[in-house]
Amino acid sequence: MDVPARAEAKSKMLRILLVEDSQSMRAFVCACLDQGATELGEVELIEAASGFDALRLLPRGRHDLVISDINMPDINGLELLNFIRANEKYRDLPVLLISTQSSEKDRQRGLALGATAFLAKPFSSEQLVAALRAALDGAS
């Protein structure tokens, strides 16, 4: 494919940055997106296994959405969100936070920091896709 066409194809593609330290969780989200492919269209999933990875990957290309777990060692999801919102470049990036059902505090803090949407574990693929769409629609 030549460069202009390729760029066009890429611009239609949904680039999602997934930040999650658990390998099976990452695989699960990937599987959910697989199943939700009809609704979302072409999706490119970029996986980061830690907040540090996310920081390295953020500047590389444009992302349409960030999905991040809240509870991660070292840099947690809230800190990552805080960083994203404080940064002019990513300020408006839709961020979907994944929380554990029982932590109300985490959700409140996430809201306060500007999370676009929340998803509580455990969730189904339908719920994930719905939350994604809500986050994406809300942003535009």
Next chain:
Amino acid sequence: MANLTRVERRGHLRRAAAAGPIREFLTFTLSVDLYAVELTTIREIVSPPPVTHVPRAQHDVLGVCSVRGVLVTVVDLRKRLRVAAPPASSRTRILLSETGSGEVVGLLVDEVRQVIRLGAGEIEPVAAVLGGDISAHVLGIGRPGNDPIILLDLSSIIGD
């Protein structure tokens, strides 16, 4: 570890059929009778490659062979079930299956027929009438048509 995966657009995602009462079986012949095993237990069907004899192995173990680099223990299913063993023909095949411990076992059969689907209602529980050695491995008798098909429990045969 950064992973880049591409999730392509798919048409209508077809989910695997729910595990209902219909099961698929692969039928084959041993000597003159028709047998079958559950399709999900078979991972591949191959034409017999050169089989290396293993000295001191059990009498029904033909030996070992290699299928794309994987070592397969070849069992003569006819000998294991103690039925007549006609000489090999061009139709002889080896059914590959995997045991719980990860060993790949190949079962030598005379001819592979087709895949059939049986509902729970088409499977008769085995009567004590069948010959003593086989019955331990039999799941039941299938009668999709007139001819009876002996349904075998593969995991019990390969000694899972």
Next chain:
Amino acid sequence: MVDSIDKAREEFFSEAQEIIETFSRNLLALDATISEGVKDPTLINEAFRAVHTLKGLAGLFGAVAMGTLSHHLEDLLDELRLGRAELTRAVLDLLFGSIDVFGKILAAERAGSEAIPPGLDELVGRLRELGGSDVPEPGMVTEYELDPGMLAVLTEYEEHRLRSNLEQGLRLYRLHVKFDLATLDKALEEIKDRAKRHGEIITYLPTGESSSIETIELDLLMASHDDLSILIGALASERIIVEEIERRPQLSAAFSSRSHPHVAAERVLSVPSGHPRLGEEAADLALVSPDRSLRSLTQTVRVDIRKLDRLMNIVGELAIVRNVLSRIADRVRAEGQPQISSELFRVHRNFERRLTEMQDGILEVRMVPLGQVFERLSRVVRQISRELDKEIRFVITGSETEIDKLIVEELSDPLMHMIRNSIDHGIEDAAERARVGKPAAGTIALNAFQKGNHVVIEIEDDGRGIDENALMQKALRLGKIDLTDREQLSREEILSLIFLPGVSTRERADDVSGRGVGMDVVKTNIGHLGGVIDVQSEPGIGTKMTITLPITLAIVSALLVKVGEQVFAIPLNSVSEALAFDGRGVRVVDGRELMGLRGQSLPLCRLARVFDLPEENPSGRKFVVVATVGTKRLGILVDYLIGQQDIVIKPLGKSLAQVRGFSGATELGDQNVGLVLDPAALVEEVLLSGESAREKGLRAHG
């Protein structure tokens, strides 16, 4: 046909297994702290974290039993970490009990079974009794004024850690660090290491207006008993600034999560404007060159051993290609094209070098530390020692010794059997030990080290040792030896009787080990791994078993030989020489054939006869391959020598487990398979007393 959800499930099983193992290690460490009367809150926290994560995953993947167990364990651990429940021996035992149940649950999940593992209900019942009180969390008064911005980004778990540390009177520090992205992983590891000695790092907060593609700035929140000056001495540098977070009377609620998000954010920023504006990077960059710095902090990757096996298969096939290349080069030279042929040889040499590098690389990946197996054994020891009511001190050394992963998998069973035998039969009960003046706790020492191309594992106990007389009586009774042998056997040979089938099992079953697993099975299993096992014993003092294993099963140099039409491979590290044989100079002594080799007698073994194969030209020209195993030598008679070849040994499946004499099979090219001889097994078999024993061996396997 593997669905991506199936792949995710596989990852789940893998991860769940790891978490359970981590949890188990935590419990072992907790066990140690109880014995030493030390309190380590981090351990309970880690255990809590592990179970909490497991619960989350179980919920996601629909593993109900696992979720239920995790949930109740989490409640109990929560009580423990908040100090509302006490960690007694009984509680710890309960926690240990959960590991086994987890194991069963995981196995059931893997098999797709819906069955509830036995013991789950009972365990859950007891957990519920101990955990889940309804006392609300006591409000903690904190004297610290903490930056609301910093608190607003702490997760509930991290906040709890923070409070616990404050409660214990630790001081809070902020470490501002600036690292290069290129060396981030190393720098982080270093600072974690150094900081660990002084306290706990609670969280990492990225700061800075933008993450430049070169540097990263972070605020680390750390709790420590030490003075500011000490910390500055230990940690500060030009890239790291250490500040203490002052104690001040509380001004407002510890945190206000309703504060305006941007205000909170601004408070945390320490570097305002002046950051370089980043150009829009083409998405291609991320796709095209996987930057080395794109690795995550954890330096390890979980790899399915089957993927490594596939890679090794490919290496094996490439080796065949390399051989073909060499033969072509030979032919070209023979046809008088020296220039082309020398080019070909150069290519061949290059290929060989690269192939060896790749082979070494893959082999390295296959290597895992023995500690994996050893840890599982710790649990087993604990369990058995409780069941048998014997106090056992289990000492492990050398757990960092590495060995091929495939070998490790196969090792846990034999090691477990040996240890079980040791505790059951070797270590005396408390009364007897007191009587003979031994310490109340029996010691079992597990030691591993590398020796050249081998790994040696020693299992030693300070029990009653092996009763040689009883051993001989039993062997006599079972017909393994006869009365004349009894006089002639050396101590070493008597002890080796243990490895004969039937000799080392008990007469009657008992609850713990049943009839015991015979040492013959252990020996055969070790043989299949290409290893050997040795036993030493001193009555009243103890027993020591020594297992010697090759470091890797994977690729070895072998000598290919032919007996009739069948090809066999003999690992070269057991071969001292190969000679032509014309049948002269052979004597028959005691039913055994011997030939003279440079003044010494070499026992002979005709492979054709040993394996019941059609022998080509029995009295014609043959070859003798001299195999050396330890101090014993054996001349293996074959029809042809084919040549030397590097082979990948694949283990034979369980259904061929009872076949003695082979350590596996290898692909010979063109889909043909050759069996790999186990020289040690052959040596044992042939040199066993006389022809009669050999015939017995043949009959048993016929």
